[in-house]
Amino acid sequence: DISLIKGGEKTLLLPPNISVIKEASLWETLLARHTCRDFFDTSVPVLSLATILYGTLADKKEVDYDAPTGAQKFGFRRTSPSAGGLQATEGYVWVRNVEDLAPGIYHYISEQHTLEKVRDLPPEVISTYLCGQHWANNLAFAIFFTSRFDKLWWKYPHSRAYRPMLLDVGHLSQTANLLITALGLHPWLTGYFHDKEINELLKVNLPSEQVIFLVGAGHGTGSSYTTEVRKLLDGV
Numbered sequence: 001d002i003s004l005i006k007g008g009e010k011t012l013l014l015p016p017n018i019s020v021i022k023e024a025s026l027w028e029t030l031l032a033r034h035t036c037r038d039f040f041d042t043s044v045p046v047l048s049l050a051t052i053l054y055g056t057l058a059d060k061k062e063v064d065y066d067a068p069t070g071a072q073k074f075g076f077r078r079t080s081p082s083a084g085g086l087q088a089t090e091g092y093v094w095v096r097n098v099e100d101l102a103p104g105i106y107h108y109i110s111e112q113h114t115l116e117k118v119r120d121l122p123p124e125v126i127s128t129y130l131c132g133q134h135w136a137n138n139l140a141f142a143i144f145f146t147s148r149f150d151k152l153w154w155k156y157p158h159s160r161a162y163r164p165m166l167l168d169v170g171h172l173s174q175t176a177n178l179l180i181t182a183l184g185l186h187p188w189l190t191g192y193f194h195d196k197e198i199n200e201l202l203k204v205n206l207p208s209e210q211v212i213f214l215v216g217a218g219h220g221t222g223s224s225y226t227t228e229v230r231k232l233l234d235g236v
Contacts, residue, residue: 004090004148006107006203008117014047015113016054017183024182033177036186038227039138039220043097048183049141050113052217055079056143056176057091057110076111080171083164088151089172090209092118092144092202094126097218105201108143118203129201130193130214135226139188142216143176144198145169150208169212180217189215 059076076087091108093115095101106115122128125137136142147169152161173189180187191213198211223230 003109003111004107004209005109006116006118008107010109010112011101011106011115011117013050013053013113013115016051016058017047018051021051021055021179021182026178029178029182033181033187034222035224036188036220036222037135037225038223038230039135039140039186039188039218041097041138042140042219043099044140044185044218046098046100048185048217049093049095049098049101051183052176052179053091053093053108053143054113055179056172057089057108058113059111078110078172080168080175082168082171083152084155086148086151086155088148088165089168089212090146090148092146092211094121094139094142094144094216096121096126096142097140107202119201122201129198130190133190133192136188136190136216138218138220139216140185140218142214144202144211145172145213145215146202146204146209146211148209153208165212173213173215176215180215185217186220186222187215187217189213 057078060079078087093106093108095103095106103121105118105121107118108115126142127134127137130136147165149161152165156164177187177189193214195211199206202211204210
């Protein structure tokens, strides 16, 4: 299937806050982006999450692409490039502390700007799945990027498909990082986690879909050092 619909309860997200993104300086946002490991246990507006998901993963419907006479237009384009125009990356969201959105794990339906419920949050904190990276426990939300290998294998030989997969996820994670920063939040990202457990948690269709990367966000100090490390360095 081209579109992935998992069948859970759907939540139509608010339209993105494009005006705030337009007002942000690209250069200042690039300079301001830091990988944060010191987050506050505070909520973020659902509009911020909606804007980040839309700007990263949604179809740019408002852009009209030219195509030569007789040529088929691409049906789905994001703000980041995608190998072969396949858009083989999906987004799942671990929602922990987002205003007006129940905690849970959701799949983002890119073409509809809609979240569909996958399951309730597990009893374990997120760091349980992230090899003990405990500073992630105060993230307001985290986006898991998965890759649809069934799409990639359709066009690229198996051994070649892994290169465009990594490039695609890299493009999307940088876009997400910049949007998070432009909205006044702090990003954190990792590829260090327990693959089997997260794939089961997200209920992906193995082996043709697998988790690749995570980008999280929330309010925090912006420090790349955890509170514990900074106390040690300060001699407290």
